[in-house]
Amino acid sequence: MINGESCYNAYDGTAIYYRYWLTMPLEELEKAEQQPTQQKRQVILLHRGHEHSGRLAELGQQFAIAGYQIFAWDARGNGRSGGIKDHAESVTQLERDLNDFVQMVIGQTGIAIDDTLIVASSIGAVLAAAWVHDYAPNIRGMILGTPALRIHLYMPFAIPSLKVARALGVMSRVSSYVKAQVLTHDKEAQQAYNADPLISNSISTDLLIDTHATGQRLLDDAGAITVPTFVLCAGKDYVVDKQAERDFYEAINTPVKRWQLYPDSYHAIFHETNKADVFDDCINFAEQVFSTEVKAPDLRTAHLNSASKDKVDRLAIKPFNPSFALTRFAMQKFGHVSDAIATGLEHGFDSGHSLDHVYYNQPSGQNKFGQAVDKFYLNNIGWQGIRIRREHILELAREALADIKLANQNQFNQNSPDEPYQPKLLDIASGHGFYAFDLLTEFENLHAELRDYEMHNIQALQAKAEQLEIADRVITCQKDAFDPASYSNVQKGSASVKETPLKKSGFDIAIASGVFELFSDNTLPATALTGIYDSLQAGGYLIYTNQPWHPEQEFISKTLNNHRGSSWVMRCRSQAEMDQLVECAGFKKVAMRIDRFGIFTVSLAIKTAPASCES
Numbered sequence: 001m002i003n004g005e006s007c008y009n010a011y012d013g014t015a016i017y018y019r020y021w022l023t024m025p026l027e028e029l030e031k032a033e034q035q036p037t038q039q040k041r042q043v044i045l046l047h048r049g050h051e052h053s054g055r056l057a058e059l060g061q062q063f064a065i066a067g068y069q070i071f072a073w074d075a076r077g078n079g080r081s082g083g084i085k086d087h088a089e090s091v092t093q094l095e096r097d098l099n100d101f102v103q104m105v106i107g108q109t110g111i112a113i114d115d116t117l118i119v120a121s122s123i124g125a126v127l128a129a130a131w132v133h134d135y136a137p138n139i140r141g142m143i144l145g146t147p148a149l150r151i152h153l154y155m156p157f158a159i160p161s162l163k164v165a166r167a168l169g170v171m172s173r174v175s176s177y178v179k180a181q182v183l184t185h186d187k188e189a190q191q192a193y194n195a196d197p198l199i200s201n202s203i204s205t206d207l208l209i210d211t212h213a214t215g216q217r218l219l220d221d222a223g224a225i226t227v228p229t230f231v232l233c234a235g236k237d238y239v240v241d242k243q244a245e246r247d248f249y250e251a252i253n254t255p256v257k258r259w260q261l262y263p264d265s266y267h268a269i270f271h272e273t274n275k276a277d278v279f280d281d282c283i284n285f286a287e288q289v290f291s292t293e294v295k296a297p298d299l300r301t302a303h304l305n306s307a308s309k310d311k312v313d314r315l316a317i318k319p320f321n322p323s324f325a326l327t328r329f330a331m332q333k334f335g336h337v338s339d340a341i342a343t344g345l346e347h348g349f350d351s352g353h354s355l356d357h358v359y360y361n362q363p364s365g366q367n368k369f370g371q372a373v374d375k376f377y378l379n380n381i382g383w384q385g386i387r388i389r390r391e392h393i394l395e396l397a398r399e400a401l402a403d404i405k406l407a408n409q410n411q412f413n414q415n416s417p418d419e420p421y422q423p424k425l426l427d428i429a430s431g432h433g434f435y436a437f438d439l440l441t442e443f444e445n446l447h448a449e450l451r452d453y454e455m456h457n458i459q460a461l462q463a464k465a466e467q468l469e470i471a472d473r474v475i476t477c478q479k480d481a482f483d484p485a486s487y488s489n490v491q492k493g494s495a496s497v498k499e500t501p502l503k504k505s506g507f508d509i510a511i512a513s514g515v516f517e518l519f520s521d522n523t524l525p526a527t528a529l530t531g532i533y534d535s536l537q538a539g540g541y542l543i544y545t546n547q548p549w550h551p552e553q554e555f556i557s558k559t560l561n562n563h564r565g566s567s568w569v570m571r572c573r574s575q576a577e578m579d580q581l582v583e584c585a586g587f588k589k590v591a592m593r594i595d596r597f598g599i600f601t602v603s604l605a606i607k608t609a610p611a612s613c614e615s
Helices: 053-065 091-109 123-135 158-167 187-195 205-220 242-251 275-290 307-316 322-337 339-347 352-360 368-378 381-415 434-442 455-467 523-535 553-559 575-584
Strands: 002-009 015-022 042-046 069-073 116-121 141-145 173-175 202-204 229-234 257-262 424-427 447-452 474-478 507-512 536-546 587-594 601-607
Touching: 015 053, 015 091, 042 053, 042 091, 042 123, 053 069, 053 116, 053 275, 069 091, 091 116, 091 123, 091 205, 091 587, 116 123, 116 275, 123 141, 123 205, 123 575, 123 587, 141 275, 158 205, 173 205, 202 205, 205 242, 229 242, 229 275, 242 257, 257 275, 307 553, 322 339, 322 368, 322 553, 339 352, 339 368, 352 381, 352 434, 381 434, 381 507, 381 536, 381 587, 381 601, 424 434, 434 447, 434 455, 447 455, 455 474, 507 523, 523 536, 523 575, 536 575, 575 587, 575 601
Parallel strands: 042 069, 042 116, 116 141, 141 229, 229 257, 424 447, 424 507, 447 474, 507 536
Antiparallel strands: 002 015, 015 069, 173 202, 536 601, 587 601
16 A cells, blocks of 8 residues: 655645555556556545544555555645635635645546545535535545434534624634543544544634535525435434434435444444444445446437426425515515616516626615615625636636637637737627626627627627727627527628628637526527527637526525516526536537535537537
8 A cells, every 4th residue: 555645736726634554556547448446546635623543544544555546735824824824705706725635646646537436524524425416526435434414513503603703803703512422432533533633623614604505505406416325324413413414315316325323323433333334334425436337318308308497397386475575575665766676677587687787786875874775685695606606707708708819819820920819708698798708808708699689788788899999809799599590600680790700610618608597498498508609719718607506596486577578586506417418519528616505507618520429
């Protein structure tokens, strides 16, 4: 066995420390064709809150003895890793760290993502489940040891109190009540825990609140998880809620799942007196999932039969809720005092007009009361997520445009040495084009074709282009994103007929933002994605958004109207479902961002081979 330690920098420069236990040197592992299949399997270990990778050394060694390549990190703020002690901005920041860590490991070992297993403990298990839910990696499976989906805080109204304390700027961290005696019966393990200088005894208030929210989100949407899963439950767990673990297990939507209760164990099952049995159970589950072929479920018909479809159907028949009726009445009667609400009522809360108010985020109304209502409305969690989504679109677009420039500059300069390359952007449903104009303003060589189904949006786009004096780089077209004919090269209905580079070749980058989320039927985005694929040059990029979950899905469906004048009913596509539609169209996802609430994702994909999914 080869063991060692190393370090790498996270996306923001934070140093992340990790350990590894290998069956052979990395340089030999990379020669995949020369190694038996058994050697090309890897496990990522995630420690519980307050702890570090060294705490999982014995588990890692047992997996290595069984023939697996093992990697374990110290999460930011823990152990030997950098960052503010016991803190992360959110669980989604840790998810991004984990996604980058897994990609780094894959780059070192050459072992594919579908030959990767996650084994995680407590809060680490919540992180693992959230990553699988939000990023939808095609991993072999995950083992969740006593996942902290609902932590026993014991103090009444603990989370609301902590939120108030945070708002007041006090109590930035919470001391842990958990002692070694309630983690394990093993006396030596208790002594080791108490003597370990790398174990902390607190957690930041922000991270504790967000961990609680993430646990609730996973319980609410566990049906979106389809990977093989093994949940380990401790019968005498005084740290986390066992019923929450069972509810999660029953809700996950995978045919390969296992539940194991250890009746006499405390929370830290990987350090209990019966840990040998626990290790054996984990390795046996790993052997089970690695001995069977990986076959992701076909999610292309999820609009007909899926957990997300069932949720929409359940919401439709829920009993009358007077609070929703009161909200609707208040908005209809008094909503006009708020400019944003008045716009939503007139044009639809999902319309381009409505999003303008959300993006500008400047409270306005008929009077002070109207401004206060407007501010409250704009600070809604969903609209906060929309604004973060915009920033993520711009971030990934900048990355794509930098790659496009690098890939095309030399070839272009050979033919036109005095001219810079002019990348071409397609936005299939621009609305009022907020982020598109951000990019056009920032990148002076960028040309764009901005499309929308509504003529009033086309007129708004054209007026904005002329106002910014960039109309020579913009074509506006009234087109239906879900009509295959709209992706032909004929510029019918164009509001601009100027000769631009857009007409000379395919697009370099396409954006589909906020449009697929409005329609449940997967045949619509599938049609659009095929058209986008045909419209892009070889190696072109696609930026697409998704809404895998929303905390106010019922409230929105019962109180808000959409741009078509009907109730705004949304079916939240799982990220796995959305990614599968994109992959089947011929794209490979290369990057993703998600807001801190877990509501909106933005993904970057590259055009690769033609679609090969079976019908």
